[in-house]
Amino acid sequence: MERHNLLIMSDLVGSSEVRRLRKFANVYRSSELDEKTLADRLRQTDALLISLWPEFLTDEMLRSMKRLRFIQGILVGVDHIPFQTLGRKVVVCSNAGAYSLEVGEHAFGLLLSAAKRVVDTHNSVARGKTDFKEFRGTADDILVLRGKTLGVIGYGGIGAVVAGLGRSFGMKVIALSRSRRSASGSGRGVKIVRGRGALTSLLAGSDAVVLALPLTNLTEGMIGAKELSVAKGGAVLVNISRGDIVNQAALYEHLRRNPSFRYATDVWWYKEGRETLVTDYPFTSLPNFVGTPHISGPTAVASGRPVRMAVENTLRYLRGLRPKNVVKRSEYYRSIVL
């Protein structure tokens, strides 16, 4: 068997990881190659290890990579990869599970921040509202989690962490899943729902909802005006997956009209193929919007786990074993403009 050519296009992979990979492949780093050498290497590359899809790797360059067969992502989501330009034989692997702990905790941080109205009351005090009497109505909009219902949309690694924390807070947990495997959740007090109508009934019955599913052609814009209209008036919606799961215009209108409904997010909408903190509507002027600048993922990266797991999976491919977390390419049609 010919030796693999692996190109690493991420600064996150350290030298000890590179040494492990060198046992099974010729390893190159794009950051160490000049433009001409890179163009040559790309044509020889059969495996890619990436973080966010690099801006310099244009569709034209990608089309020149005739030998490419495998892409391993270090991020959990793969929606940034230009699937429509990839050769049919390329297998794409996500890094599912690598971020579950940190992102799940962050989801609960956002959920409690919004449920307990931490951000908006803090800012009111900071802006000089210093009479306790002015906060008298606040308690009505504070969500006590115990005994309430948590809806988890997407029951993968992150969804399972979120569901477990919800149970710890004494919540009833309903999880929307399309996988048969996740039926195991029931054993831990999580009710798994599936199929048509499940989304609507989950939204209608939940006091807090966490979006924990990948952005694909099946999930883009999944939460629109209709879905928001069935949600409880005082519910908290948390997004730690991708901004574009939620329709931006519909959400803004819903938040403006329903001051007791809250949206707390770590992820933002795409513009020209890139996530941006610049929104089409003035969300941060609304007291019922909480947004952190996509900081849950980097926290996980700092643990070293995502790189370690991505390298392990790449090693599986290089050694001729079946890699984990192969994504269904047909679900990722998104055209990313670089």
Added chain:
Amino acid sequence: MERHNLLIMSDLVGSSEVRRLRKFANVYRSSELDEKTLADRLRQTDALLISLWPEFLTDEMLRSMKRLRFIQGILVGVDHIPFQTLGRKVVVCSNAGAYSLEVGEHAFGLLLSAAKRVVDTHNSVARGKTDFKEFRGTADDILVLRGKTLGVIGYGGIGAVVAGLGRSFGMKVIALSRSRRSASGSGRGVKIVRGRGALTSLLAGSDAVVLALPLTNLTEGMIGAKELSVAKGGAVLVNISRGDIVNQAALYEHLRRNPSFRYATDVWWYKEGRETLVTDYPFTSLPNFVGTPHISGPTAVASGRPVRMAVENTLRYLRGLRPKNVVKRSEYYRSIVL
């Protein structure tokens, strides 16, 4: 036995509760009495049911209440009661346990808000910091709870809820308690510590610390410059008991000099005997300060539980049974200026 005279000085007690109390006492409500009648009633009153100590009830009026023997609070803390003016025979009962669930959840909301830097990063985005690159260093200051140590100072009802949630997040939990009874905590994976030096070692070893103890003459100013200096540099200190447990000047200085250390509070310092959102130092201008305007308690009141429990305990007294939650009067010397 002569029938008791109970005076209710709180708007929170509903008519059904009054009916229950009437079976065992003559019940009066201060809000329904004119000034002269009230002065007469006070002299006959042997039991008081109060929320926050009423401003109109001056020391002089209190001294006229020669028959007073029992005060039941609806709030969990009793530090607002003018103990120095109370007759020696007056038994004072707190409402310990009535707020544990809601206040414990709020404590975790504050803890996660600060740990995940929700408030300061949200505000940075709102103020126009909209380039993800500017947040690159943020992940270093995000505290992942799993595997870290939570110190709980005060292991009563609220402390136990906080400790339990800490265990759910996979934290090691150490609780500082002075009660022998709370040794039961050990069974739930909580390490109970006591005595001299325990405070210092708890602070030095904890990544997050929650203050959950009453304000007494033993606890006022308990967290000062020396205690803060032994805490971990990136620790989160949460206060849901009373502002004055922490020395205001020392805290401000510590937060200013240690931007990675965070303080998140629902309770504020006393000024002229009343809690106020107006502080001596510009805390809300610091990114490592999070403050909600004492909203955890009212959430619990909304559940009806605090009034119900306070009424139950008052009934115990009226029926000649031993009331629960009798406080040690010697610990409450605080002179409240009304």
